[in-house]
Structure formats: structure tokens, C-alpha cells
Amino acid sequence: MAGHSKFKNIMHRKGAQDKKRSAMFSKLSREITVAAKMGMPDPDMNPRLRAAVNAAKAQSMPKDNIQRAIDKASKNDGENYEEVRYEGYGPGGVALIVEALTDNRNRTATNVRTAFSKNGGNLGASGAVSHGFERLGLIEYPGSVGDEDKVLEAAIEAGAQDVESDEESHSVWTAVEDLHEVARELEKALGEAEGVKLAWKPNIKVDVDADTASTLLKLVDTLDDDDDVQTVWGNYEISDEVMEQLG
Structure with missing residues (x-):
């Protein structure tokens, strides 16, 4: 699942979604299964599970599928996933953080390293780039939910830290420990969010040109296509003009 900072463009390009x-x-x-295993199987009592369920609903995942994933957590099916984070540099020195859930660390590490090396990047050591990001909660709404002032007012009332809005979307940022509560309050004012998750927000964004963006997006696509990779975050900014050039 692609992350914030223009990654949403990837999922919408040429019917990729x-x-x-x-x-x-x-x-x-x-x-959903991992979240249910790590806490209560009740979304109302498990913030991470609630965020996962909300994300699934936002992608129109059937209710039966969601329930099966929750039920799976209580079964001894032999699948024990662990969270792994990889950090590295893409083309143009862009910093990337790759989050994965895997039952085979060697397989995932090999796949991620290969993706970086074949697409103009270099996989670094743990902590190589995360110092340039802030760990925050992220709640996403479509632009159709209302204008910037409406979302900003709701976000302030809910206890959020910041809001970023454009014509297509609204991104509400919160402290990690406030994510669940802020999401609940926003749901009362704005309805169900498109996404509720923990995120890596870059302290400084880097603008990339068309050549760099082309190779960079290939790298992100390759990572995102890996079954073990859950989210890719980056510190880059791709302008609308560059995206149009790339088609």
C-alpha cells in the first residue's frame, strides 16, 4: 500500500488501482490479522485493528473478508508475521522507508534489496534515513468531504496537530498516541475516513525532476508489488507538471 507524499499517484496511474x-x-x-493477534479482536478496544479495518473499508473490502481476517488471528494456522522496517536511498538521494509484514525475513530482505539495487537505489542500515522523518498518526479524507476550513475546524476540535489540504484530499496529522481518539472525533464530524494509520512524515521534502521521478516511481512500484511490503514512505515531492510528463 503506497504511502503519503504523492505515492497516491502511483495507485491511480493507468488503472493500477x-x-x-x-x-x-x-x-x-x-x-488486520496481525493487529488482532497483537491486541483484542474487537476494533473498538484495539486502535491498531480499528485503523486496519477502516483502511480495508476505505478500499471497499467486503465485510466477510474483514471478519475472516479477524477470526484468523485466533486460529493456529502457522502464520506468524513480524514487522520489519527497511531504510534506504532511491534515485537522486531520495530517502525511503519500507514497512513490511513477513513470515520470512530472509526472503523479504532479499526482495527489498534487489528492488533498490535494480532501480537506482541503495538499501541502508536501520536508522539510515528515519532520523529525517517524524512518526505520526495520519487520517485521510477525500476532497469531497468539504473545504479546507471545514476540515481544519473539525481537526482542531478533535485535537489534531496539523492539516494539509489540496483539491483532491485532506491529510490530518496527529500524535501517535492520539490517532485513535482523533479519528473517532473526526468520524463524528466528517464521516468515515479513507485511511487511518501510523505514518512517517518527512521533515524536509525534496523536489525531483522527470528523469529521477521516472526511475523512482519504478522502484516504488516494484516495492509495492511485493506481497510482504505494506507501505512505502518517502521524502520526495513530484509536481503535477512532472507527473503529466510521465503520463
Whole structure:
């Protein structure tokens, strides 16, 4: 699942969202199962599970699929996933953080390292780039939910830290420990969010040109296509003009 900072463009390019639907459901199911295993199987009592369920609903994942993923957590099915984070540099020195859920660290590490090396990047050591990001909660709404002032007012009332808005979307940022409560309050004012998750927000964003963006997006696509990779975050900014050039 692609992360914030223009990654949403990848999922919408040339019908990619439809083609990746099955893979996305698989990743969402994995996150739901892991969240349910780590806490209570009740979304109301488990903030991480609630965020995972909300993300699944936002992608129109069937209720039966969601329930099966929750139920799977209580079964001894032999699947024990662990969270792994990889950090590295993409083309143009862009910093990337890759979050994965895996039952085979060696397989995942090899796949991620290969993706970086074949697409103009370098996988670094743990902590190589995360110092340039802040760990925050992220709640996402479509632009159609209301104008910037409406969302900003609701976010302030809910206790959020910041809001970023454009014509297509609103991103509400919160402290990690406030994510669940802020999401609940926003739901009362704005309805169900498109996404509720923990995120890596870059302290400084880097603008990239068309050549760099082309290779960078190939790298992100390759990572995102890996079954074990859940989210990719980056510190880059791709302008609308560059995206149009890339088609």
C-alpha cells in the first residue's frame, strides 16, 4: 500500500488501482490479522485493528473478508508475521522507508534489496534515513468531504496537530498516541475516513525532476508489488507538471 507524499499517484496511474486490488486485499487482510493477534479482536478496544479495518473499508473490502481476517488471528494456522522496517536511498538521494509484514525475513530482505539495487537505489542500515522523518498518526479524507476550513475546524476540535489540504484530499496529522481518539472525533464530524494509520512524515521534502521521478516511481512500484511490503514512505515531492510528463 503506497504511502503519503504523492505515492497516491502511483495507485491511480493507468488503472493500477484495479489491477492491484487483489494484492491490496491480501495486504489489508494480513495487517488486520496481525493487529488482532497483537491486541483484542474487537476494533473498538484495539486502535491498531480499528485503523486496519477502516483502511480495508476505505478500499471497499467486503465485510466477510474483514471478519475472516479477524477470526484468523485466533486460529493456529502457522502464520506468524513480524514487522520489519527497511531504510534506504532511491534515485537522486531520495530517502525511503519500507514497512513490511513477513513470515520470512530472509526472503523479504532479499526482495527489498534487489528492488533498490535494480532501480537506482541503495538499501541502508536501520536508522539510515528515519532520523529525517517524524512518526505520526495520519487520517485521510477525500476532497469531497468539504473545504479546507471545514476540515481544519473539525481537526482542531478533535485535537489534531496539523492539516494539509489540496483539491483532491485532506491529510490530518496527529500524535501517535492520539490517532485513535482523533479519528473517532473526526468520524463524528466528517464521516468515515479513507485511511487511518501510523505514518512517517518527512521533515524536509525534496523536489525531483522527470528523469529521477521516472526511475523512482519504478522502484516504488516494484516495492509495492511485493506481497510482504505494506507501505512505502518517502521524502520526495513530484509536481503535477512532472507527473503529466510521465503520463
